[in-house]
Amino acid sequence: MTREEIQSTILDVIAGIVPDEDLSNLKGDVRIRDQIELDSMDFLDIIMELRKRYGVEVPEEDYMELSTLDGSVVYLEPLMKDS
């Protein structure tokens, strides 16, 4: 996957988890939870979807790496580039 595809994938996962939220203006460098209603159970859903769909395992100590959209892309790129 390219960076653009990874970003699109992350947005698609988030859209499924918070279907009432408008993600079109989500800023890449601001904490996702500061922009939309996304609680800790929702965040665990993101981790679960990455695991189920792409076999990506994010260890708990790395959860902070996924706090922003840009950070998520950077973190996931090496893990998803071959997906």
Added chain:
Amino acid sequence: MLDETRVVITGIGLTAPNGNNLMEFRQNLLAGRSGVEKIETHYMGEVLAGVCHFDPLKYQKKKELRRGTRAGSISIYSAREAITDAKLDFQSLDKSRIGVYLGITEHGNVETENEIYEFKKYNYDIKCWSHHHNPRSIANNPAGEVTLNMGITGPHYTLGAACAAGNIGIVQGLQMLLLGDVDLALAGGVSETIHGFGVFAAFHNERALATHDDPHKACRPFDADRNGVVVSEGGCVFVLERLTDAFNRGADIYGEIVGYAINSDAMDFVLPFAQRQAECMKLALDKAGISAGDIDILSTHATGTPQGDIEECKAIKEVFGADTKVHINNTKSLIGHAMGAVGVLELAGNLPSFNDRIVHPTINIDHLEPGCFFENLVINEPKKVPRVDYILNNSFGMLGINSVVIAKRFEE
């Protein structure tokens, strides 16, 4: 006389396989329109079921739907419709004085079965087991989702009572009002059972799951050719208030709960027992201070199983006499067996008779089972009757639990 010991029904919210509010439900009961259809279920393929077609997004966000359960959605829809129907200014109510009491046959089976179905796709990797499983499957989930959705801070819980549960939800609400623990009770029953396979499979394997080429004809209580239960989903919630409160706010009153009883067969895991059912009806009549001859409509529990229907008819004959003139009907013939919801749906479907004096029919009786003959069993067509002052509602369940509720036409 107005006093604190009388409890009345002032609002009804429901979703049934043939209606999403009382008016629609009642019209379809009178017209004999069944809500049974074919659905696909895991492992078993096509089965017959009663399916509700309400719009869950009327009262919930998409995220709530994703997080919660079908039983939660049914409960929220029914509770909110009940509050609207009662013409209550919900925002002005003290939410700490509202209680939510919902009868369930079971809860959590659907969530567990479906989680295992998904889990299998990931080779039973424990990391793929949903973190939502616990809040979805706990027994208080349906009532708890109502409080989350509506901001109710009073008590909430479910009452597990097999297929007697709908009546028992009503009884619990009434008792909490009489104790003064709450000022308004959202009481009734719910079921999401059709979204799993286990209940279908178990009924099938005990030769008690109804089959028929025409889904509308599958549920056939009292018919000689009945061959089992049609499983349904559904929900029905009553707004219950003490009469003084209802009267002071000028509420419309559907009826008064004047008698009830709950007892246990202490006989068998699954088989019904006429003697104890009869005792339950007598206890409820005693509590209401009336005799069997005062009852105008007897809403039966009969599910369409060979022995269950016969046992209930024996019990009715014991209490009312074989030559009783009481008008008898069966709502499951139209909606199937909505498990925890069905008792309260059956009562709700009959309550309009206090005003229109029409008894809705039992459908699908082509060849009456001889042991189920009653002079005024209302068959296939609705029947106008001279008076309806009292309705007796039977609901019985596995492990030998029996419940009876008696409602009275409201008079000051």
